Amino acid sequence: MLAHSLFFYFFSTIAVFASIMVTVSRNTVYSVFFLILVFISISILFIMIGAEFLGMIMLIVYVGAVAVLFLFVVMMLNITEQLAKRPSRKGLINNISVGSIVGVIIFLELLVVVGGWKYKGTFVPLSATNLNMDISNTHALGNILYTDYIHLFQVSGMILLVAMIGAITLTFSKRENIKRQSYFDQIQREKDSAVSLVEVESGKGVKLDD
Amino acid sequence: MIYINIFFSEIYKIIFLLLPVLVSIALIVWLDRRVWAFVQKRKGPNVVGPFGILQTLADALKFMFKEIIIPASANKVIFVLAPIITLTLALIAWAVIPFSNEMVLANINVGILYLFAVSSLSVYGIIMGGWASNSKYPFLGAIRSAAQMVSYEVSIGIIIVNVLLCVGSLNLNKIVLAQENVWFIFPLFPMFVVFFISALAETNRPPFDLPEAESELVAGYQTEYSGMMYAMFWLGEYANILLLCALGSILFLGGWLSPIDIYPLNLLPGAFWMIFKILGLFILFSLVKAIVPRYRFDQLMRLGWKIFLPLSLIWVVLTASFLFFLDMLPVAG
DSSP states (O other), rough: OHHHHHHHHHHHHHHHHHHHHHHHHHSSSHHHHHHHHHHHHHHHHHHTOOOOOOOOHHHHIIIIHHHHHHHHHHHHHHHHHHHHOOHHHHHHHHHHHHHHHHHHHHHHHHHHHHHHHGGHHSSSSSSSSOOOSSOOOHHHHHHHTTTTTTHHHHHHHHHHHHHHHHHHHHHOOOOSSSOOOOHHHHHHHHHHHHOOOOOOOOOOOOOOOO | OHHHHHHHHHHHHHHHHHOOOOHHHHHHHHHHHHHHHTTOOOOOOOOOGGGTTHHHHHHHHHEEEEEEETTTTSSSHHHHHHHHHHHHHHHGGGGOOOOOSSSSOOOOOTTHHHHHHHHHHTTHHHHHHHTTTTTTTHHHHHHHHHHHHHHHHHHHHHHHHHHHHHOOOOHHHHHHHSSSOOOTTTTTTTHHHHHHHHHHHHOOTTTTGGOHHHHTTTGGGGGGOOOOHHHHHHHHHHHHHHHHHHHHHHHTTTTOOSSSSHHHHSSOOOOHHHHHHHHHHHHHHHHHHSSSSSOHHHHHHHIIIIIHHHHHHHHHHHHHHHHHHHOOOOOOO
């Protein structure tokens, strides 16, 4: 038990330190790396409480895909220019005021959620989710997600799909005057349609279609 | 006291897993170059040791005595960290690979997810190396590599879902044991082909070696690296290739099971069959390297997103409905 709590404090300290560094560090690429460190320590904490499926999914989805895309965008920024720019006093005050308002709201929300935990039974019927301790938590999650909460699960999938389609339509633009490669046209091309012999009269050029 | 005992026995096990893996990487590099040479009617490395088998050792010695050059404009911390991360991630994945029913370092419930997570993390070594070099060719290589690995991970993930539908467990040992009657390569053959090609793309092997395309990008993300740091990238790359061969043999070729369960064959230990299958897949990898020309980047993306992703998704639906309507879905356990 001692070893367990030692590990817990070790990883949670790393997580807290790294999440502070995400906001503090001046270099945006470092911020993303610290964000990755936060994700990894959180997934380790998940594994430590026995939720190995959630921990692994956290690694695969957040570290393996989402953070890669973050890094992708951030790496394109000009870091040296950013580092040279000092934050102005006015901007600092502005940011701090907005940030603290958002922070206070999130803190109050957390307070409500954690405080309301005691009365959870009266708001959410707990009988629907009787936990079976014998099966692995992958099966347990699947049993709940695909039976009791199937509609919510499907709806969340649809929301993600709509968001994806929205992002694509916003950025998609049809470009004119570019040559696209068509594999089927290339394969279908025969000698008869591709090569032709042209009789050229002397003193005159040949005009071809394209 | 008991903690110290556990600690040392685990260290002992880890060393006896990692040493064979590292030695076999050295041999596999030699094998790769030999197969490549034989396809092209060359001799390949044949001078150092019998059949040139010690060539990689000689190369490694040479790397050790080379100077490590860190470019002046590079980001030093990340530049040094990148090869370390690549090699570490390639090696920690071996913890869950089963070589027989008992010969596995960590027999965890979500083994396949662990493997998938580690292989999706391995893109970081490349991105970090490319960005920290602060030079254009490594950066282009890193960007290409990130796009490529993220795209092909998607289809590998869905192929894994296909296999898991037939198994009903995420444990690697259970995946192997589920293939006692028939290897999954037979019912899921198209998925095996897609997996093999995606594995080539995931490990940046030819014909998908765009991140290090030497005709365009010098050596991609490794351009600025030298000496032991280059060697670590190189070791990590081959460890990853071996890992995906191991994953392929676990998912489709019955892992440590013997091909047919008859008298002389089932006497051989499971580790023998596992290594045999990994080697077989690896020889296929190196044959592909010798035979196929490099893809263009748009072709690569088209193949990943427009062909493999729909194909594997359709196959998931087919497998699921087949198992459901014939009442063959595996029981949860």
